[in-house]
Amino acid sequence: MFSNIVQWSTTCQDVVVSSSRVYGGVEAPDRQAERRNRLLDAGLDLLTSGPAPNLTVRGVCKHAGVVARYFYENFTDLDQLSAEVFDRAIGHVATTTQQAVDAAPLPEKTSAGIANLVRVIEGDPRIGTLMFGNNPANSVIAERRQAAWDMFAALSGQHMNKTYQATNDETLRAVSYYTVGGVGHTLAAWVSGQLKLPGTELVRVLTELLQPVRR
Template sequence: MGTMAKIRPYGGVQARDRIAERRGRLLDAGLELLGGSDDAADLTVRAVCAEAGITARYFYESFADKDALVAAVFDRVVADIAATTQAAVAAAPPEEQNRAGIANLVRAVAEDARVGRLLFNPRLTNAVLARKRAEAGGVFAVLSGEHATNAYALPDDEWMKSAAHFIVGGVAQTISAWVSRDVTLSESQLIAHLTRMLDALAGPRLASQGPVTASPPAEI
């Protein structure tokens, strides 16, 4: 009749729901294999499928290759943390917002070591992870800049953008050292320490510095 036959439910579950469920299992397996240890082995489609209990046939209905899976795992983790961090900041009074954001990030890393390793462990040298980490740094810098311009009425200019990148890079490097156990602060100590530094950098002090004007090169 010129129309495609509808795909019937299997066991009462619609086809799109089965696909979504298998995709979720593959993402969970990818996170486990990527972040389950400090020295994760090279990720393979076979290993992911074995961890998820899914055949390779179903892997390729959701992902073109293993790199696409790695990117999707990373994106899901970052999206979850960004959403919960924004919610935590929005729910806190202005003077507590830096602490609320930092506490949410640190606790997410502390509660699931796999997340900490995926985002911050320098031993994970997967090329896709390296690219995604760089992209995420830009995203979090934008969020940090938006927070500063809104909370402290600072101008949304290149000066503020550079400061946001500086802050995000410093926080990321500190948490990376903590995840790698080069920094041995407790969770509460790390939150307090990062909050103090952010509070010292943000607000009127940052605004009062103004843009930096490049000095002319010295004559030789």
């Protein structure tokens, strides 16, 4: 499934720094970056807080401990916040998984990729809910998920073509979408608690299922 994972690219808007003065020894750009991270963390908390999260600018700012003008210093609206929360999360998944896959020998690359994905979710369950929760928090997250599945399906096809010399055609694309869908639904069941397996056992099961069947 994993072979050449390209880091999820994000396009961040240019922001205007309201003050260039130093407060408490901290430069203005550093203060703004810290506020931005707090807003993104608040967004992640609230987007994964329940089956139907009610995201508001006031709620995000209260959760982050900042005033509303700092929200608009960083984001145009809640849709942009939602998109950047998702992009940051999947960017972390993609980057760390690429590192794990690159470090593994060829026969163990699939296991390394799955193990890293499970490890990231165990380390921050919010990421698991954001990516695999049964109900996407809003339409932006739903669209971002679909784009992510398309990306991972393409990468799965590249992996099978490179590792197992599978023919790169529409049949391979079908298998790739089937693979990504199966893994995604399994992880969704695990994240929701419907599937009760230790992380290490989940990695073993998924790795075995993803091994090619020789005909």
